[in-house]
Amino acid sequence: MFLSNPVKIFHAACCLSIVFAGCSLWRSSENPGVTFASPPKSEYPFVAREPEVFQAELVVRSGETERRMFIARSGEKRRIDYDVGSEDQHSVIIADKEYLLFFKRRVFEERDMSSNAAAFYEPLTAQMLSTRDYANFEEVSRSGSVIQYIARINDSSNSEAMIVFDEAIGLPIKQEFYSIEGEERKLQYSVSLEGFRTEADSELFAVPKNFRRQERAK
Numbered sequence: 001m002f003l004s005n006p007v008k009i010f011h012a013a014c015c016l017s018i019v020f021a022g023c024s025l026w027r028s029s030e031n032p033g034v035t036f037a038s039p040p041k042s043e044y045p046f047v048a049r050e051p052e053v054f055q056a057e058l059v060v061r062s063g064e065t066e067r068r069m070f071i072a073r074s075g076e077k078r079r080i081d082y083d084v085g086s087e088d089q090h091s092v093i094i095a096d097k098e099y100l101l102f103f104k105r106r107v108f109e110e111r112d113m114s115s116n117a118a119a120f121y122e123p124l125t126a127q128m129l130s131t132r133d134y135a136n137f138e139e140v141s142r143s144g145s146v147i148q149y150i151a152r153i154n155d156s157s158n159s160e161a162m163i164v165f166d167e168a169i170g171l172p173i174k175q176e177f178y179s180i181e182g183e184e185r186k187l188q189y190s191v192s193l194e195g196f197r198t199e200a201d202s203e204l205f206a207v208p209k210n211f212r213r214q215e216r217a218k
Contacts, residue, residue, distance in 0.1 A: 045137050045149065046165045048172060050123035055204065056196040057084065058127060062189035071124055077205040078121050094121065095205045107214040108207050128172045128193060134161065146173070153177075160185075169196060 055072040070081035070091075081091040091101040100109045134151040141148040145168035153159045158181065164174040176190040 044134070045139065046147070046167070046172075047170075048125040048129060048165070049170050050125045051170075051198055053200050054124070054196065054198050055200045056124065057194045058124075059192045059194055060189065061192070071127070072200045072204045073124075074200045074202070074205065077200075079204050080121060092121075093205055093207070099207055101207065101211060102214075105214075106208075106211050108211045109214055110207075124171065124193075128175065128191060144168075169198075171196070 050073070053074050055070070058069040058071060060067045060069070068084035070079070070084050072079040076094070078094045079091060081089060083089045087104050089103040091099075091103070093099040093101065094113070097110045097113050102108070133154050135155040136152045138150045139147060140150050145166055147165050147167065149163045149165065151161050151163060153161055158179060160178050160180060162174075162176040162178070163172055165171070166173045171193060173193045173196070174190065175192075177188045179186050179188055
């Protein structure tokens with residue numbers, strides 16, 4: 001099944017085992033559906049909401065490893081690009097149909113649109129907010145619309161997260177995840193929102209003209 005929760009990718013990045021190609025990029029017909037992630041729990045000191053129209057990059061960093069994901073939305077149309085800038089870049093577009101693009105070979109596959117296709121792709125809010133339970137939020141700085149918080153993960157004493165939230169766009173723009181051992185606080189991985197724009201060109205949701213159609217393997 002195509003990964004419907006990119007948060008899992010972020011956890012994989014933390015473990016230095018980011019292998020997108022090993023996942024099936026099309027949904028299994030045996031799974032009736034996947035809904036959007038639940039909104040943040042009430043203890044969150046902010047409310048994050050995905051815009052109806054936007055484009056941005058999510059950048060996952062772990063040690064010397066960096067991976068980029070491009071995300072765009074225009075109403076019900078969506079696009080997700082994985083491994084941006086690498087020879088393994090591949091994309092999923094939801095428009096009149098569902099399209100899977102392979103940039104290295106410049107080919108694409110397509111399938112008919114299902115009635116709830118967009119629900120299979122988590123909103124940006126869910127991708128930037130870990131599915132873990134946070135506790136004991138502490139505001140540590142504020143500059144204009146940007147607020148920085150420190151939060152314990154699962155009320156643990158050996159891990160914590162730094163979350164930067166921008167009230168101007170209504171989204172977290174950075175998260176850093178740390179392990180704590182004694183007095184040592186070590187960065188494990190980070191997720192950043194970069195190049196955020198409240199617009200998305202229509203061509204983002206169309207197959208490039210230099211791509212040729214390829215039949216899906218049975």
